[in-house]
Amino acid sequence: MAATRKVLGTAGHIDHGKSSLIQALTGTDPDRLAEEKERGITIELGFAQLQLSDGTSMGVVDVPGHERFVRQMISGSTGIDIALLCIAADDGIMPQTREHVAVLELLAVPSCVVALTKSDRVDEEWIEMVSSDIRAYLADTPFADAPIVPTSARTGYGLDRLRSALAAEAEKGSSIHENPYARMPVDRVFTVKGAGTVVTGTLWSGSVKVDDELQVLPSKAISRVRSIQHHDQAANEASPGERTALNLSSFTVDDVRPGDFLVTPHSIEPTDRFDTRFTYLCPLKEGKPLATGTRIRIAHGTKETFGRLLLADGLQEIKPNESAYAQIRLEEDLPLSSGDRYIARSYSPVAVIGGGIALTCHPRRRTNLSALDRALLEALERGDYQQAASKAAQAQTLPFSLDDIARTASVPEPLAKTVLEGLVESGALSQLRSGSREFFVTRAAIQKTMGAIENALLAFHAKNPNEPGVHKNDLLLRCGLSMSQAAFDALLDIAAQSGKVVIDSGAVSHPKAGAGAKAAESKAAESILAVLEKERFTPPAIPSLFEQAGVKDHSLAYRALGALERQGDVVRVGKELAFSKESFDQLVSLTRSHLGECGSATVAELKDRLGISRKYAVPLLEEFDARGITKRSGDARVLG
Structure with missing residues (x-):
């Protein structure tokens, strides 16, 4: 996999200087729309590239701060490695500050740097007071130790220190963009004259090269990558964490839309439900519990859809700042993978109310968890995918395939295969084969x-x-x-x-x-064979044969006749006749003898020689022809 880069995303209240700070840091104005420039606020996601002090660069996603554009903020924050939380020194913590921090927390953004913007407007004492308030506010979040850097985009104050702080955070830990498969949520789609359809997004994981095939989800259509650009520069490959524009062949703007995912073909199956550990934060209002069955908005990647929250094990409601296992039933399929983060917003009025991590992405429709169900979710929650695959296998009540376990446990197939082989070796599973297919099954x-x-x-x-x-x-x-x-x-x-x-x-x-039925079949066969042996060359038609044999159950009679034929005791001739094997062999012998003497014979001559009527002679000779004993020569028969 190509080298992983990290992604920086802004967060913060409207008019707290996010876009101005990004322009001062990068030289790029992330507000590209005329309306944004006229109104002085960010409406859509903006993008830039930040050069770090060690010479590497970081993709930057600038998000809107207005409460009406929280959806766009969530879209931009999904998949970032470091948050740049902008808080104006002259305003301090504001409503969207709290909501944005809640989003960052729910998305498990691993790192945060606080830029205390517009610091040139206040004195040192005020900066210290606001910094103290920020530190106290962040104390109960994962960002308690986030560096707080006073800055001014207008004067350039603190920008070098801010770059150093961002570089230090970038060196910590690994990127969240670690997966062998390409995944890119689409945030823009447009047409370039002479080139065709272009999509943009931040590549979550994997890598993409020119001429690679990518699949659009949820439609599952596949296209080829014609060309790649990073920040208006042509490239042969896109690496994880990079802000990327892809020119797709044979696609129109109707074939791929903002909110779709581009992925390695067949690597992800969209789902209409998933199991999760749901956290109810309710950051902007107090006290009211959230009831099971509530219709909510689910934001994942760059898409938002509706779903219902079904709490597990009979839990009727969840209180603010509590978490619980739940299954979310979606009204529209999403391309989720285990470990993906999502944000939940209330249906109306719209506000961020919680979120969490997707655990199993193709679960059964159930809310009551068995001990194995719970063990599987716990293993996925702590990232123990080997244990998750093991628990998923042991929970199966029917035969299953390798793909079933990879899908159920939301783990890669190679890992699932290793786990299943170990369980077979220990005797916990049996391995079955049916043709070219392979199955596993518990005792x-x-x-x-x-x-x-x-x-x-x-x-x-x-x-x-x-x-x-x-x-x-x-x-x-x-x-x-x-x-x-x-x-x-x-x-x-x-x-x-x-x-x-x-x-x-x-x-x-x-x-x-079944012994009684077999005995009845055997008795019927004996009676049928006795009639055929008695009648020799002129047996009754099959319905009459059964009647003479005293077998009234025609289903039983036909099974008995079939058994006699399989055993070689009877020969069927056409649809209506059957001969005992002995009688049939005698008729064959007589026919060969006559044709050997005469060279050829008509049906009339042969029926007289065999001592049978035309009713028997015609189907018999047709059977002889089929077996190669005789063959036609005009109106006569000769030896085959």
């Missing part, structure tokens, strides 16, 4: 399936005492098991090997309950 799941198969077969035999068994495809439906036919076939093989079922020509029977 408990095997026992459950064996019990379901036995119960279904016993019920079938009780209702159909003369039926020898049920087809395996039908048996799966009768068992009521939600698994693929391939997985069920693999388990049927285990059942047959252990003597729990008998499989014969695709029909599955219980070894005890």
